[in-house]
Amino acid sequence: MDLFSTFFNIPVLMQSLPQLMNGLLVTIGIGATSIIAGLIGGLFLAVLRLYAGPVVTGLVRAYIDVFRSIPLLVLLIIVYYALPFVGIRLSPFFSAVTALTLVSAAYTAEIFRAGIEAIPKGQFEASAALGLSNRYIMTDIILPQAIRIVIPPLTNNCINVLKDTALASVVAMPDLLKQATQAQALSANPTPLIGAAVIYLILLLPMVRYVAHLEKRFSRGRS
Amino acid sequence: MKAPLIKISNLRKTYGQFVALHGINLDIAQGEVLCVVGPSGSGKSTLIRCINHLEPFEAGSEITVDGIPVRPGPDLDQVRAEVGMVFQSFNLFPHMTVLRNVMLAPIRVRKMSEADAEKRARDLLERVGISVQADKYPAQLSGGQQQRVAIARALAMEPRVLLFDEPTSALDPEMVGEVLDVMKKLAGTGVTMVVVTHEMGFARQVADRVLFMDGGAIIEAGTPSEIFDAPKEERTRNFLHAVLDH
Numbered sequence: 312m313d314l315f316s317t318f319f320n321i322p323v324l325m326q327s328l329p330q331l332m333n334g335l336l337v338t339i340g341i342g343a344t345s346i347i348a349g350l351i352g353g354l355f356l357a358v359l360r361l362y363a364g365p366v367v368t369g370l371v372r373a374y375i376d377v378f379r380s381i382p383l384l385v386l387l388i389i390v391y392y393a394l395p396f397v398g399i400r401l402s403p404f405f406s407a408v409t410a411l412t413l414v415s416a417a418y419t420a421e422i423f424r425a426g427i428e429a430i431p432k433g434q435f436e437a438s439a440a441l442g443l444s445n446r447y448i449m450t451d452i453i454l455p456q457a458i459r460i461v462i463p464p465l466t467n468n469c470i471n472v473l474k475d476t477a478l479a480s481v482v483a484m485p486d487l488l489k490q491a492t493q494a495q496a497l498s499a500n501p502t503p504l505i506g507a508a509v510i511y512l513i514l515l516l517p518m519v520r521y522v523a524h525l526e527k528r529f530s531r532g533r534s
Numbered sequence: 535m536k537a538p539l540i541k542i543s544n545l546r547k548t549y550g551q552f553v554a555l556h557g558i559n560l561d562i563a564q565g566e567v568l569c570v571v572g573p574s575g576s577g578k579s580t581l582i583r584c585i586n587h588l589e590p591f592e593a594g595s596e597i598t599v600d601g602i603p604v605r606p607g608p609d610l611d612q613v614r615a616e617v618g619m620v621f622q623s624f625n626l627f628p629h630m631t632v633l634r635n636v637m638l639a640p641i642r643v644r645k646m647s648e649a650d651a652e653k654r655a656r657d658l659l660e661r662v663g664i665s666v667q668a669d670k671y672p673a674q675l676s677g678g679q680q681q682r683v684a685i686a687r688a689l690a691m692e693p694r695v696l697l698f699d700e701p702t703s704a705l706d707p708e709m710v711g712e713v714l715d716v717m718k719k720l721a722g723t724g725v726t727m728v729v730v731t732h733e734m735g736f737a738r739q740v741a742d743r744v745l746f747m748d749g750g751a752i753i754e755a756g757t758p759s760e761i762f763d764a765p766k767e768e769r770t771r772n773f774l775h776a777v778l779d780h
């Protein structure tokens with residue numbers, strides 16, 4: 312058996328492709344849901360961390376530290392295997408989304424906080440002096456400027472979340488990786504795994520390039 | 535004599551142990567142009583930033599604007615709608631066009647329609663000589679032009695009081711005049727102006743009253759000729775010597 316027909320076996324690939332595509336949809340479903348929920352949660356946490364009273368701020372900081380420290384795989388296994396002992400039983404999909412969102416929100420909160428803190432104090436003062444309410448100061452003045460700063464790190468976080476969706480296969484979620492390992496077992500050939508790796512690359516490489524491009528542009532624009 | 539528009543009594547402000555304002559008492563009349571001069575660090579910015587509560591001040595201090603107490607809460611929204619401010623560093627909103635900068639507050643705070651706000655903004659930009667640049671972004675304008683937009687932005691709220699914190703100090707010398715000209719025109723319109731400035735010529739020409747501050751206190755106040763031609767206090771004389779002799 313030569314290398315090519317072992318790792319790049321076209322008939323096996325063709326046969327497993329529909330299964331891989333189903334897996335890809337699941338992967339994107341988990342990833343997109345977690346990314347969106349993490350964005351909303353992260354923005355909320357960032358604003359609380361910056362502007363709430365000392366108690367809430369302390370709690371938010373504790374949340375952020377804990378969920379940035381805990382390994383995602385450990386968190387996922389706790390959510391899926393340990394929570395049922397206290398009567399919380401989540402499907403594999405929601406277990407994966409919950410774990411990914413909890414962690415993504417923590418990272419996103421730090422990204423938003425840094426973005427908001429990067430806006431000069433004079434912008435807050437000028438808008439307050441005009442009589443704008445805190446809400447409009449945020450939505451009209453601060454966030455539109457902060458968004459430009461946070462897009463590269465947020466895209467980076469999206470990449471991480473999408474990569475981490477592969478962990479969902481350990482809770483029996485039929486995501487791209489899980490489908491690939493099943494197809495591999497079925498066909499007794501590793502080609503589906505290679506196929507899955509290539510699909511991950513096709514999905515993520517453009518985002519990695521995009522971040523690199525943005526970072527280069529921003530660093531040029533700041534001189 | 536009419537009741538003063540702004541009443542400041544026993545205004546104290548501290549930063550930790552440091553006392554930035556030592557119990558200031560000051561009344562400012564409707565329509566008055568008051569210039570505040572004094573050495574750097576004497577508390578001029580702190581004083582005017584207390585008037586719209588950009589700086590919180592100590593308990594026991596009291597400021598009212600048109601009878602409304604300056605304190606956190608709904609009163610403050612009312613005060614800030616009546617008190618405009620122009621900063622040394624312009625602080626225009628860089629992600630909005632010049633026109634949008636001027637339209638924003640009337641729409642958001644006064645709930646004015648887009649069309650009315652745009653009309654008012656264009657009129658004001660005309661008045662400060664920026665109408666041609668209405669659709670540009672702040673970064674595309676010179677410092678003097680940006681500061682004139684900042685004045686138009688403050689005026690769009692039709693404030694009763696305008697606070698200026700060294701509005702020409704960040705400008706290249708050739709642009710100082712165009713901003714001072716706009717301010718001189720404003721001084722005739724009945725709006726109350728409190729101007730922190732190092733432009734003694736402007737203060738002498740335009741002010742109804744000049745205030746000299748040092749060490750967080752008002753040392754001397756009077757008409758421009760009282761302060762500039764016959765200062766009573768040693769510290770005022772020293773300061774004027776230092777700034778006028780070069």
Ligand SMILES: Nc1ncnc2c1ncn2[C@@H]1O[C@H](COP(=O)(O)OP(=O)(O)O)[C@@H](O)[C@H]1O
Nearest residue numbers: 549552554572573574575576577578579580581
């Ligand atoms: N945020 C701050 N923290 C500590 N000290 C401050 C702060 N802001 C101003 N001060 C101090 O208060 C004094 C008055 O400052 P300021 O009102 O800015 O003076 P001026 O405008 O007359 O130059 C200065 O000694 C300054 O160092």
Ligand SMILES: [Mg+2]
Nearest residue numbers: 578579580700
């Ligand atoms: Mg100052």
